[in-house]
Each structure stands twice: as structure tokens, then as C-alpha cells.
Amino acid sequence: MNDIRRTILWVIFGFSMVLLWDKWQLHNGKQATFFPTPVTTPVAAPAAPVTSGASTVPASTPAPVDPNQVPGAAPVAAAAIARENVQVTTDVLALTFDTQGGTLKHAEMRQYADMADKSKRFVLFDESPQRVYLAETGLIGGSFPNHKTPMQLVPGATTLQDGQNELQIRFESAEVGGVKLAKTYTLKRGAYDIAVRHEVVNAGTAAINPQLYVQLVRDGNAPPGESSMYSTFTGPAVYTEAKKYQKVDFKNIEKGKAEFEKASANGYVAMVQHYFASAWLLADGLQRDIFARKVSDNLYAVGMITPFGTVEPGQSKSIEAKLFAGPQLEKTLESLAPGLELVKDYGWLTIMAKPLYWLLDKIHSLLGNWGWSIVGLVLVLKILFFWLNAKAYASMAKMKAINPKIMEMRERLKDKPQQMQQEMMRIYREEKVNPMGGCLPIIIQIPVFIALYWVLLSSVEMRNAPWIGWIKDLSSPDPFFILPVLMTLSSLLQTALNPAPPDPMQAKMMWIMPLMFSVMFFFFPAGLVLYWLTNNILSIAQQWLINTRMGVPPQFNLPKFR
Numbered sequence: 001m002n003d004i005r006r007t008i009l010w011v012i013f014g015f016s017m018v019l020l021w022d023k024w025q026l027h028n029g030k031q032a033t034f035f036p037t038p039v040t041t042p043v044a045a046p047a048a049p050v051t052s053g054a055s056t057v058p059a060s061t062p063a064p065v066d067p068n069q070v071p072g073a074a075p076v077a078a079a080a081i082a083r084e085n086v087q088v089t090t091d092v093l094a095l096t097f098d099t100q101g102g103t104l105k106h107a108e109m110r111q112y113a114d115m116a117d118k119s120k121r122f123v124l125f126d127e128s129p130q131r132v133y134l135a136e137t138g139l140i141g142g143s144f145p146n147h148k149t150p151m152q153l154v155p156g157a158t159t160l161q162d163g164q165n166e167l168q169i170r171f172e173s174a175e176v177g178g179v180k181l182a183k184t185y186t187l188k189r190g191a192y193d194i195a196v197r198h199e200v201v202n203a204g205t206a207a208i209n210p211q212l213y214v215q216l217v218r219d220g221n222a223p224p225g226e227s228s229m230y231s232t233f234t235g236p237a238v239y240t241e242a243k244k245y246q247k248v249d250f251k252n253i254e255k256g257k258a259e260f261e262k263a264s265a266n267g268y269v270a271m272v273q274h275y276f277a278s279a280w281l282l283a284d285g286l287q288r289d290i291f292a293r294k295v296s297d298n299l300y301a302v303g304m305i306t307p308f309g310t311v312e313p314g315q316s317k318s319i320e321a322k323l324f325a326g327p328q329l330e331k332t333l334e335s336l337a338p339g340l341e342l343v344k345d346y347g348w349l350t351i352m353a354k355p356l357y358w359l360l361d362k363i364h365s366l367l368g369n370w371g372w373s374i375v376g377l378v379l380v381l382k383i384l385f386f387w388l389n390a391k392a393y394a395s396m397a398k399m400k401a402i403n404p405k406i407m408e409m410r411e412r413l414k415d416k417p418q419q420m421q422q423e424m425m426r427i428y429r430e431e432k433v434n435p436m437g438g439c440l441p442i443i444i445q446i447p448v449f450i451a452l453y454w455v456l457l458s459s460v461e462m463r464n465a466p467w468i469g470w471i472k473d474l475s476s477p478d479p480f481f482i483l484p485v486l487m488t489l490s491s492l493l494q495t496a497l498n499p500a501p502p503d504p505m506q507a508k509m510m511w512i513m514p515l516m517f518s519v520m521f522f523f524f525p526a527g528l529v530l531y532w533l534t535n536n537i538l539s540i541a542q543q544w545l546i547n548t549r550m551g552v553p554p555q556f557n558l559p560k561f562r
Contacts, residue, residue: 091189152173178203192325212321220235238302279343281340353458390542457528462527477526497540
């Protein structure tokens, strides 16, 4: 009976994992892994203006746009200013700004290598035929400067020098409709957040009421190099204190079904992908309208609009914003804004995942190696769950001890199923064995280890982090498949140590299921495989110890598939 229940649990667990995997893929806008349907990738088309409420935000496009489509088109004198790229470098960022609108159009992470080509830096923002990902700002509410308006770079340093902690880059527009706009980017040493000051000068003769928009514009394609065996969320996100973290799927934006809080006096908007994110932050208390719109066939925008208030002739007003563009380092994100750390998406197990990451980080501060920190964390969890595991393995040991008696009884009463069931229950009562005793303690631990799975999958610290020897990157698959092979062997060893089911079909399932799950691990990041392998080895050691203490010598029950 215990064998039947264990087999049923394996089958249910396995099929549930398959269904959850496919649903997770679809939820994140990916093609299903096990039950795929044909998908088509839209090609970006020329952009059109994007509307949000009563205001109009000019759309972004990698191709030239008819100036008549751009609200607040620049006068002839301003339009004559040549469009230039401005290279800006700090110790952690290599940025390219476009003098058209002072837009951030390219951002390289100087301390993070590209996954496909380790000799290159990882690129977050980009404007190329393959990718569009931009950070744009401007004014709406009249014929005002926007991200299509030519601007001039104020002469000054563009490289953060040794011993220098701060660098300012300032762009100024010509007068458009009696209004001038100046953008000042302040970059700091070691920081991925950039302070952006927007200053409006009313050079006209009438009062104005401009609104500032900040937006992130991105194509809907998956990031290059993303694994087909697991899926992480790519797309916009909105956070407010009232509704908390709200992911916005590209597909829902396209269908007009995106649900998020449209107005707030706090929060941020972000574009999220595996390991990295960008976000626009405004000061708390500053009222803002939030929008997420489709710009073109494969181009989407998420942003915020906030009013400057009335600016009288000859006066100026400014609004401070902050742009984050960098890795999802949890401590850094927490220090920048409430809820920003949620762009590192642990899913529904966040409440468990955050303490596990904290513990992993503490272990790393002692060991200095993320691979050994994973081993240490699994060891700590095994110690914490030792009592539960002991209960489970003790129950399995008892089952193993009475297994010969059960086998003999089943053979003797194989033609009398009802009497066999009664006799089996009698044996369980006399031997004081609970058939489900080995399952419940393990089931209780499953959410913890799933949460740890997401911690390891989501943590950018694993990216390009070495362990030992051939493992140079814990976020990439084992190049020689050594860890997956060892993980498969350890899973089979665990199966061999369990009592052999008397039913041949059950016996086959007990051996086939670990093999099926092990196949996926050949394509998983090495850090995840190391975590599972460590867990298996410690489980085998504990099971062996408990069996020996209970006088049940460990023996290997090899499969019989004849």
C-alpha cells in the first residue's frame, strides 16, 4: 500500500510539474515547453503617438519619424543642430546619450559580461536593428520640448576620473513654444541609479502648465540567450503602495487588458528581465499618472506623467527623477525605493525566498564562493529539517524491514485482493507502521526547496560566478555535464535504497520518474544542479545512517524490467 501511494505521489507530482512548467511558460509570454503551439514574432513598425489619459506622450521608434507627428516640434534653428551620440563612462556603466531629446539609448554593464560572448560587456539599453530599449523623458501639455527635440550638450567632463565620486551631464534644448527644457544627469561612483533633474524655463509671455513624462520603451522580444528549459518574466512592472508589485504582460498590453493602478502619489515603473532591470522613480508625494501602452507592432512603453504646476513668465521649475539601470542586487534595490527589490521576482514564494537569500548571502560573506555557499545553505537546511527527515526515513526503514513479510503475504493472497488488503492493514497495526509516514515530512519541505530554486535562479550573483575547476559560471549549464550525471546517479541511488515495490509496473515507474526529471537538469544552470545534487547526497547519507541505527542494513533494490 505504501508503494502504491508513493508511486501515485510520484506520478501526480511529475505530471503537476509538467503542467505548472507549461503554464509558467505561457504566463511569462513564452512558448510552452511540453505542449507548444506555433507562435509568430511581430516585427517593429514605425511608431505612432501614444496616448495616456488626457495627455499625449510622443512615441519612440528606431527609425526616423515625420517631425509633424512629434508634439511640440522644434523650430528651424533648433532642428539644424546635428544629432550626436555622447559617450559617458563611470566605473560601472558605459552609457550613450542621444542629443535628440537627451535620451539614454545605450547602457553597458562594465562589471557584467555578456552570457553568449564573455569577452563583451552585457548591454541593457540599446537602439539597433535587433533591439530597442530606451529611457526617454520630455514635456507634454503644449508645444513643449520632448524626447524628439534636439538638445545641446553643455561642455564638461564625460568620464568619471579616479578620485572623483560624481559626474554631471547636462543637456539643454532651444526655446520651443516659449519654453526651454534642461536635463541634468548625475552619476555617482559604484551606482547604477542616476539622478535626473528636469528644469523648465518659461521664456514666453504667458503662464504655462507643462507635464513631465518619464518612460521606458522596449521591444517585446525575449532577451538574447534565454534558456528554453526555464522561463523568467520579461516585461513592464508597476509598483504602488496601494496595489504593491504588479507585472504587466506584453500580450495584455496589446489586447488592452493590462491591469495596474493608473494613478498614485508613490511608486515606480520598471522594465524587468532575468537578472537586470530598469526603473523610473519619482519622489513620494508627487502625484503621477501611470501608463503602459503599445507603441508599435513590437514596441511597448511604460511610464509616468506628473505635473510641474503653473510656471509664470520668466520663472523656472524643476522636478527630480531617478533612473535605475543595472543588476538586480537585492540590497542595492532595497536602498533605492520601497518595493524596488521586487523586480527580483521570486513569485508566490517570496515570503520564504527572501529569508533564504539573506541566509545564502550571510554564508557567502563567510566562505567567499557562491558555489560553496550553495552547498553550505543546503547543509543548514538539512540540519534544520533533520527531525522531519529522520521521521520520514525511520518510517521508510520500518517499511523496508517488514517488506519481506508484505511480499510473502501478497504472493500468498494474490487471488484474494480484499483479504490481502485486510491482512496488510493488520501487519501495519502490529508493526506500528504508518504507510504515509515517509511522505508527509517530505511534502512539508517542498515549498522551502522550491523557494530556494527561485533564489538561485533569480540571483544575479550567480551570473559568471565560478565554483571549482570546470564550473566557471553557476548561471550556465555544466559544459561537461558532470554535475547533471552525478545528480542523475544520486537520484537513482536514492530509488535503489527504497523498498522495492512488488508490482512490476510500480517498480518501473519508480525508476523512470527520476530519469525523466534528470533530463531537464542537463540544461539547467550549474548552481541549480549543484543545489539538487547536494540535497540528494545529504539525503542519502541521512537515510543510510538512520537505516543502520534501526538495524535495517542498507541494500540496493535494482530494477527488474522483464
